[in-house]
Amino acid sequence: xxxxxxxxxxxxxxxxxxxxxxxxxxxxxxxxxxxxxxxxxxxxxxxxxxxxxxxxxxxxxxxxxxxxxxxxxxxxxxxxxxxxxxxxxxxxxxxxxxxxxxxxxxxxxxxxxxxxxxxxxxxxxxxxxxxxxxxxxxxxxxxxxxxxxx
Numbered sequence: 675x676x677x678x679x680x681x682x683x684x685x686x687x688x689x690x691x692x693x694x695x696x697x698x699x700x701x702x703x704x705x706x707x708x709x710x711x712x713x714x715x716x717x718x719x720x721x722x723x724x725x726x727x728x729x730x731x732x733x734x735x736x737x738x739x740x741x742x743x744x745x746x747x748x749x750x751x752x753x754x755x756x757x758x759x760x761x762x763x764x765x766x767x768x769x770x771x772x773x774x775x776x777x778x779x780x781x782x783x784x785x786x787x788x789x790x791x792x793x794x795x796x797x798x799x800x801x802x803x804x805x806x807x808x809x810x811x812x813x814x815x816x817x818x819x820x821x822x823x824x
Contacts, residue, residue: 696786704779710751711783713742714768714776717752723766724757735822751775 697708706714709732716731717723729739743766746752751772754764768776792800814820 692790695790696783699782699786700779703782704775706775706779709742710746711776711779713739713746714751714772715780715783717766718768718773718776722757724763725766726763728766730821733821746772 693708696711700706700708700711704711712732713728716728720727725740725743726736728743729736732739743752743754747754750769753767753769755767757763757765795803
């Protein structure tokens, strides 16, 4: 019988260590944190991205997301423009500097994922892991649980 507590511990500890090693490389080579990279990646991959969309995607509070976006905006990597559909929100977009930074940092991110995620597994195992994690994430999202409040 599978020890679910051990699966949980391994999953959480692996994610933490992977996030840390990604952050160390991104900071050393590009001067940005893993969370800043993730925000830039999500904003750059969506048209009409709102702070609320970003908060939902990364499962953190809107307040924390807004503060993170404020830092990206202050660094000159993200801009806000009024949302024509809702005066209370704004739409986020990468600036030219933000796009250049994302383009420069993406190979570093992908190389680290190759080293610490893809290389230790067979292609089939990686595909199974991807399918399993997507199913697990979807289960939580469909149940609308695990999102912070505030």
